[in-house]
Amino acid sequence: MSISTSVLRVGSRTIRFGPPMVMGVVNATTDSFSGDGLGEDMRRAVKTGLDMFAAGAGFVDVGGESTRPGANTVPTDEEIRRTTEIVRKLAGRHPGRVSIDTMKAEVAREALKAGASVVNDVNGLRGEGMAEVIAEHDASVIIMHMQGTPRTMQKSPKYGDVVADISTFLEDRIAVAEKAGISADKIMIDPGIGFGKNLDHNIEILTRLRELRSLGKAIAIGVSRKSFIGKITGSPIDGRLGGSLAAAVLAVANGANVIRAHDVPETAQALQVAWPIIQNG
Secondary structure (H helix, E strand, O other): OOOOOEEEEOOOEEEEEOEEEEEEEEEEOOOOOOOOOOOHHHHHHHHHHHHHHOOOEEEEEEEEEOOOOOOOOOOOOHHHHHHHHHHHHHHOOOOOEEEOOOOOOHHHHHHHHHHHOEEEEOOOOOOHHHHHHHHHOOOOOOOEHHHOOOOOOOOOOOOOOOOHHHHHHHHHHHHHHHHHHOOOEEEEEEEOOOOOOOOOHHHHHHHHHHHHHHHOOOOEEEEOOOHHHHHHHHHOOOOOHHHHHHOOOOOOOOOOEEEEEEOHHHHHHHHHHHHHHHHHO
C-alpha cells in the first residue's frame, strides 16, 4: 500500500512528505490534559523542546492555553507571555521548525515575529484576524476541526457523517485561508481527534482518515494520550504510551503525514519501524 506524497512549504523549506514527521508538544500551561504542563518554568520548556528536536521531532509546537475539555480561556497577554520567549529560543536554534498552538491572532502575531513558522489553530481560522495574520507573515498553518469550544465540545457531540462533516468544514476553511492570502502549499489539515468527538467518532475518523486526502493537503493528527485511548484500555493519562503509539502507526497507515506527540523518542522510533512496512504492505 503506497502512501501518496504531500508537499508543504514552511519558511524557505519545501517538505515532500514520504516518511511521516513527528511534531513534539511543549505545553507552557499549568492545566494540560496530558499531565505535561510546564507552567512558568520557561527554562524547562525550552530544554524539553530542544530534547524533542534531538530525539527526532521535525517540528515542535508551543502552546500557552490548555484546550482540554472544559478548559478556561487564558487572557491574550498572558498567553503571549507564556509562549513568545520559548518560541524565540527554540526558533533561534531550529529555524523553520517551530509552531505556535493558539486560537488568538495576537498570540500568533507575536510568535511569528519571534520566529515561529507555523500556526496550529484548533479553532480552524474562525478567530477574528487569524487568517490575515498568517498570510501577512507568509506562515504555514494547521487548520483543525473542532465542534464547539474547549469548554463545550465534549458535552454531546453529534454528526450526520462525522468524516463527511469534517471534510466539508475543512474544505470551507481552506477556501477562507486561500482567500486571505495563505499559499495553498502552506496549509495542513487536522480532523481534531477528541475535539468535539466521542469514542465512536474518533475510531471512525482514524479508520476513514484516507478520505481527507481528497482535500489535497498534508494531514496532521494528534492522538497522543487522548481520552479515547483511556476509554478503550482503562489506562490513566500516564499509562497511555502503548495506545498512543498504536494509534499513531495506524493513523500513518491511513494517510497521516504529521503526528503530534508528547513522547517524541518512542513515537519517532515506532514510525521509523512502521513506515517501510506500511509502504510494502
